[in-house]
Amino acid sequence: MSDQLSNVVVELGFIEKAPAWKLRSKFFPAKVGGYPAWLALKDLPTNEELSCRRCSKALVFLCQLYAPFHDKENCFHRTVFVFVCRDPDCCQENDASNIRVFRSQLPRENEFYPPEPSKDVEPGSESPEAGDFNNLCRICGALGPKTCGGCKVARYCSKDHQALDWKAGHKEECKNPDTISKVSCKGNAKFLFPEFEIELEPEELDTAKEKTEGEVMKEYEELLRSGRVTHQNDDDSDTENDLIDMATKETDKQFQKFRMRLKDYPDQVVRYDRGREPLWVSSSNKPVDVPPCPSCGQPRQFEFQVMPQLLVHLKVDNSGKSIDWGTVLIYSCKESCQSNRNYIEEVAYKQDYSPISQVMKNHPYGAS
Template sequence: MAEEGRDVVVELGFIQNTPAWKLRSKFFPSKVGGYPAWLALKNLPTNEELSCHICSKPLVFLCQIYAPFHDRDYCFHRMVFVFVCRDPDCYRENDASNIRVFRCQLARENEFYPNEPAKDTDLGSESPGAGDFNNLCRICGALGPKTCGGCKVARYCSKDHQALDWKSGHKAECKNPENISKVSCSGHAKFLFPEFEIELEPEELEAAKEKSEEEVMKDYEELLRSGQVTHQNDEDSDTENDLINMATQETDKQFQKFRMRIKDYPDQIVRYDRGHEPLWVSSSNKPADIPPCPSCGQPRQFEFQVMPQLLVHLKVDNPGKSIDWGTVLVYSCKESCQQDRNYIEELAYKQDYSPISQVMKNHPCAAAS
């Protein structure tokens, strides 16, 4: 649990519109959507690793956070990637089987990048990039071992993405292989999420604004008595009401604490708070036990969480029937251990909102009656 008055503050991530060239690998971006800006440019995750545990379809890149460990030379560059499934049938309550997380890290002296980072005014080329060392899928930017039988140029990670590309225009361009791009196509826009930079800023809290446990409970009980926890105002589109609606008009005491904590920064889409406790969206369904790192045996620790506000930016038409979460928590090896692979799978945990029926059942007033 986070300590009172600790020196380390939570870093909040916000959506930032940024030119695409600034989100390439050589700038080490934290970003949402588009192709992943791979850190190590060789030995990328396999297509099997980037598939959904439920439906086995290819996952779509959700976001990445640049998070070096400054006290470890081998983590001079460090990136954590999150991938999710786009199939709505794979979204199950409090189940992260359709979400996968990978950690990658490099020393300052490495085979891909110079010691000094590229200048952010350098438009330059996309190099160095993963496309310099690998054949990449035109749809998702993952490894593309499959080749179009017609043009022999277009590459894909799977038959699913080959079919999507064919329907999206490759059927026509296939006749002119000399004009075919290896890493982009019109079909990728139907699969990838919109691309944004994530700008990280420290969370600034005023002690005077923070409510005590008793005050939170009092507010919570007032909401239950008034029925406001199930109230939906369709004409009010501000972020806080969007949050309530995404919670399917359901809440509990912890959700009230969640709302009050984010009130001053309602647009945050990521909270980075390595080694401390997440901001839970529910009192229920907290992980009882996080398994240790399977490679070194050290504990995994909470690193960051993806907030529900990100759903607003993903162009998901029907939250609750498609991609949906209360919050996605990322746990990684406490030591960020070195391995013989460039991309190491870590752990995702999905926490959803508590159903109002469960909240009322557990509420003291309901139990007394």
């Protein structure tokens, strides 16, 4: 990806497989799943900050974007981290209580990394890392203040993660403290999301093919008349059809615009468009009165959004309720201010598709 995400062209993020060593802190990755590749290696978010506001359980790392502001000296390195609760019961419609976001930034001259980029090689890729300065939970990679009472080596953020690790195999390895590693391969596999790199590239719109507002509206009205969402008889990809399947009971004019915009890049998992409008999935439930930055009092602005296609890669589907979203919108301090903390909490909003019943109720065709 480029040194700095563009504020002129929308940057689209796509899932790519990469060896785990390339996704460590010293290479400043944009990534999904696995452990967070912490930017500032000290003063990490507290366990309370990394807990769900609904159930109070530890959140799982979802994704991070490396997004420096090269016009600001203290933002030479800058990463935004997104965490989510794994419990599907905490995933409520148009409610981001189960999602938390943190921003970290560093000047070029800092205590953790050299001013010049590290060579892209595996030897020595482990350091520097947050584990050099902190005790980290073997399950999730957050701060691990709790110690196993048996081996006195394994560290955890919570009793829940200690119990998960115990059942996943620590019960046996606990007998041999000298062989215990900082990472629980079996335990974290049950908790963490699959790990991928996010590759970013500019969105290139084919204006000749882009539909006009009138064309989108006409298609929307035809959908309302039919009373259902249907696949289009054109060259839609299987991935786009998957997206429509997510909304088979839901649609509105805004969703039609959303679908058309994604048509050429249906695999995108992230859209970075700092300071401008998100790509809404619904005409309803748009954020209003976004709170200003508590550190400096300046407004927060839209920075990027997580797209529904990412859910395909997280393997969270089950026969019952699952983690879900139409899109997750990230708002951050417009000035990307510095504070006395290495990690500043920002704001996430979750926007889901509008139920077709509500759309029909509010539209003249609903009465016919």
